[in-house]
Amino acid sequence: MAEVRIDCMYETCPIPLLKALKQLEKMNIGDILILETDHSCAVTNIIEWAKKQQYNVDYTELNEGEWEIYIEKVK
Amino acid sequence: MSLYNRIIKKPWPYWVGGILLGIFNVILLTTTGQSWTITTGFLYFGAHILNIFGLQPSDWYYFRQNTWLLPGETFIRNYYTVLNLAVILGSLIAVLWASEFKWKKIKNKKQLFFGFLGGILMGYGTRLSFGCNIGAYFSAIPSFSLHGWVTAVFMLVGAWIGCKVLLKYIL
Numbered sequence: 001m002a003e004v005r006i007d008c009m010y011e012t013c014p015i016p017l018l019k020a021l022k023q024l025e026k027m028n029i030g031d032i033l034i035l036e037t038d039h040s041c042a043v044t045n046i047i048e049w050a051k052k053q054q055y056n057v058d059y060t061e062l063n064e065g066e067w068e069i070y071i072e073k074v075k
Numbered sequence: 076m077s078l079y080n081r082i083i084k085k086p087w088p089y090w091v092g093g094i095l096l097g098i099f100n101v102i103l104l105t106t107t108g109q110s111w112t113i114t115t116g117f118l119y120f121g122a123h124i125l126n127i128f129g130l131q132p133s134d135w136y137y138f139r140q141n142t143w144l145l146p147g148e149t150f151i152r153n154y155y156t157v158l159n160l161a162v163i164l165g166s167l168i169a170v171l172w173a174s175e176f177k178w179k180k181i182k183n184k185k186q187l188f189f190g191f192l193g194g195i196l197m198g199y200g201t202r203l204s205f206g207c208n209i210g211a212y213f214s215a216i217p218s219f220s221l222h223g224w225v226t227a228v229f230m231l232v233g234a235w236i237g238c239k240v241l242l243k244y245i246l
Contacts, residue, residue, distance in 0.1 A: 065175035
């Protein structure tokens, strides 16, 4: 169960989503991806995408305008 | 979820934003006689800056052929400047209200380079097509203008190619 963290600070759509997609492809089932972003649209579209893939997904706002998104690759 | 969270903090669903943008664009058109457009304002910002440096863009072929300025409007004092300032002010209010305001930095040289490259391509493209995804698409389709639909098709093609290039070569 690896944990991979990717830094998407200061990056706008669609880069955070594409980075997540690329990283998740390399990961094994059960691994967790943590994505840091300060782009509110990225939170919306990554969660929407992850739910569509039926991954477990959650997020939290760490500071004002800064979020961490957690995605578990379940399949 | 509290009302603040639902309305101010969380992003609205796309369909809510879409309906509101549509309604406000109609209001804008009926009150000012012009629909919403963004990049024409940027064009005139640029022309104004060149003016400050002593160049005369108003003599250029492009500006002699195309003018979207009303009589009495200048490169800096015009309808489009007001609209663009309103967009910035509105976004600022929304982001402050949601407590999400943050100064953004340039991440690295690569981001800076591709930012400039993308900006130049987009700016040049909007001048060939007379607008961006707002002027040449969002305002064009409700005006029953065919070019809005052409823009829509090629925007999809462009976004698809752009994502593929980003994923394969840049990220």
